[in-house]
Amino acid sequence: MQTVYIIGVGLIGGSLAIDIKKQRPDIIIYGIDNNAHHINEALERGIIDKKASIEAIEKADLVILATPVDTAVMLLPMLLDRISDFGLIVDVGSTKSSICKIVASHSKRRNFLAIHPIAGTEFSGPKAAVPNLFHQKTTIICEIEKTAATLQEKALNLFATIGMRVRYMHPESHDKHIAYMSHLSHISAFMLGKTVIEKEKNERDIFDMAGSGFESTVRLAKSSPAMWTPIFKQNKDNVIDTLHDYISNLSRFKSLLENDDFDGIYKEMDETNYIKTILSGIQ
Amino acid sequence: MQTVYIIGVGLIGGSLAIDIKKQRPDIIIYGIDNNAHHINEALERGIIDKKASIEAIEKADLVILATPVDTAVMLLPMLLDRISDFGLIVDVGSTKSSICKIVASHSKRRNFLAIHPIAGTEFSGPKAAVPNLFHQKTTIICEIEKTAATLQEKALNLFATIGMRVRYMHPESHDKHIAYMSHLSHISAFMLGKTVIEKEKNERDIFDMAGSGFESTVRLAKSSPAMWTPIFKQNKDNVIDTLHDYISNLSRFKSLLENDDFDGIYKEMDETNYIKTILSGIQ
Structure with a gap:
């Protein structure tokens, strides 16, 4: 894995970026955010390496979708259209049924993984991003069987690297x-x-x-x-x-x-x- | 002030004992508690210097009443009957109207001060007692004018010593x-x-x-x-x-x-x- 794109560089997206960078300094982290102030702040703080636009995710090994959940549901089908066969999109929202439903019959469903890292604080934006937010915290993974096996493995390795404890669950449950x-x-x-x-x-x-x-x-x-x-x-x-x-x-x-x-x-x-x-x- | 009696050596009473002892090592702190296990634990932990019984409060400079508020309302009139003219009883309960009412016309009303230190944790018993619990925390004092001026002064000096921030309020308010x-x-x-x-x-x-x-x-x-x-x-x-x-x-x-x-x-x-x-x- 060489290139990670984070869409939404706030509390969760930013904290993931920090931990990934710390464990895998070889990875280049691109940030995408519709808030220009946030994206510049994330750059200044060294949370991301470069700014990018959504079109660029064609080149991504991993895309982390960390926007509010309404935006995530809206963006995901379009992102899946663009992702390469070897790329994986992971969403990290607090709700899992809607997002799993919206791509249930998408031709690239195997390039998507729905997760919910149960970690956070009451703060938001890149300023709120902190190291080790996910360490020893539970991350719920939904519909793991619908993701391509090689991509599952890639994701699980990364999650293990940043210390997440993984649990599997049905989205509705x-x-x-x-x-x-x-x-x-x-x-x-x-x-x-x-x-x-x-x-x-x-x-x-x-x-x-x-x-x-x-x-x-x-x-x-x-x-x-x-x-x-x-x-x-x-x-x-x-x-x-x-x-x-x-x-x-x-x-x-x-x-x-x-x-x-x-x-x-x-x-x-x-x-x-x-x-x-x-x-x-x-x- | 030489002798302090703490009735109820739990979270609040025990924490007060610790801070008083730290600031005024010359004071002897007596503990009174109907739970034999608690009183021994408070002794072993060095929270109190000696065990005592309620009869002994005749010799107290200061009595801190830190029992549950129903027990406090029941005990206070009897304690006031026993306290010397130079002694002060301070209750530290979370409710102030009942306790102020019960002694409103007691002949020794001037030897009582009603306070509520707004500090605590979810734990209880002497094990829960910690140093500096009241430091920079607000303590509400009710009906200060009903306490004898010399005793007010004694109490306020002690509160200042352990870092309490004092506010005055009517019990019903x-x-x-x-x-x-x-x-x-x-x-x-x-x-x-x-x-x-x-x-x-x-x-x-x-x-x-x-x-x-x-x-x-x-x-x-x-x-x-x-x-x-x-x-x-x-x-x-x-x-x-x-x-x-x-x-x-x-x-x-x-x-x-x-x-x-x-x-x-x-x-x-x-x-x-x-x-x-x-x-x-x-x-």
Whole structure:
């Protein structure tokens, strides 16, 4: 592998570029981004070696598609039209059903691999790109069997090089579970932030009362709306289901309070403490 | 000040003991706890110098009441009965109205100071006690004017020594705002944890999909039910109000999704990004 094209040099695309460059300094990394400021910033920071345009991907060994998921679904068929028989396109979006569907019967389907590296921060743009973001983190791979074996191997070798832990999953199963494990956390944080801002809007100094608990619970409310709106759109049905469950649980907790059922409140929290076991498992 | 008694040698009481000892090695710190295991652990870790019983507080210069808030409200009148005219009792609970009310007309009201250091972690017990927990953190002080001036001074000097930033607030105002700034975050995290556990209970390995976003949003769901149940009980009305607002905002977000109003979804998130400004202010 000699040439890698990164489309979308933000948090995920930029961080991948940094790790690939570190492990494989022989590879030339080209950056493509419709944001001129971002592409120049990525160049200045040494995240990419050169700017490129989409036409150039004909020469790519690997294309990493790291745009917001709506753009990715729009671009992918066109990119597959252009990719050489030996090139591979990997998308890294947070939703997997739409992107797998859009190319299901594309003649170059074997030149595509759908993945979701479960790593990130609440920041965005090339400034947010950091080394080792994927190290020891799970990356979900969907429909591996639909990718050409030689290209699978190339991709898996690269993923291993940058320390990713790989798991395989059906795209619909991925989208259903990620709605709970990631998308819901974002909505929970955004609405927590909104609730507090609304309540405290005329009393700015009250924010002195914000401790580290609030800070970590609301952290994801700093995330980019441009990235998250299309994720919620593509995963709408699953996200609505998670929200329904979450709102039911909150309403039940509220009822327990209203009915002075503090044994019930204790039990709710005590049972949920099981999350400690789960979280220690993922660290 | 020569003798400090800490009642409840857990996360908050233990951390205070560590900082007081560090800044004022001449002070002898006595620990009181109804959990024999905890008191021995605090001794072994050098968090306290000696064990004591409640009767001994007659000799205290300072008593720090750091039990769960229901126990604190129950103990305080009796402690005030025992404290010397020169001694001060400081409670450090997350709710302030109940405790201020219970001693409002106590003959020794002047020997009590109600504070809430806004600092903590999701852990509990003496094992959770850490140095510098309160450094540069806000501590809310309620009804300062009801405490004897000489005792105020003694307390404020100590708080300054361990790096606390002090703010003054009415107990009811404290409880109303802390419901949004802290108590709601805990319920939000607990119910997020519950929702995910319920959904994924038969698919344990799905937790591989839990990334750092889920982890930070759900962190507070590790908190102690024994500590939090009485907080929710004492601050019930304010907590119900915050939950009402939070559930309304989540329901509205769900409606926007159901109606395919993705401009609305974008706007919700974009406006809530204002939390960045707020959080950078508190750091």
